[in-house]
Amino acid sequence: MIVPTAVGSDRLMKQILQQPQTVKPFQCETCGASYSMQKNLSSHKRKECGREANLQCPLCPMKTKRKGNLKRHMLFVHTKL
Ligand SMILES: [Zn+2]
């Protein structure tokens, strides 16, 4: 199960690592973001389309629109296992 995320390298990484040819038929006509599921597109339009990426990682220059993305970013990038 792929969970598409908003913007940035996390999504890119996931695509590259998991499924290079993920089909994303649902595209936002406003900004061009595409999603594999209708509900994700809807949530994108409601919550983040047109908004600035204003969540700043405290440890690096990375910015995102979603709390979840920042969380995941912190985990992947700034957590040393
Ligand atoms: Zn959009």
Ligand SMILES: [Zn+2]
């Ligand atoms: Zn960071």
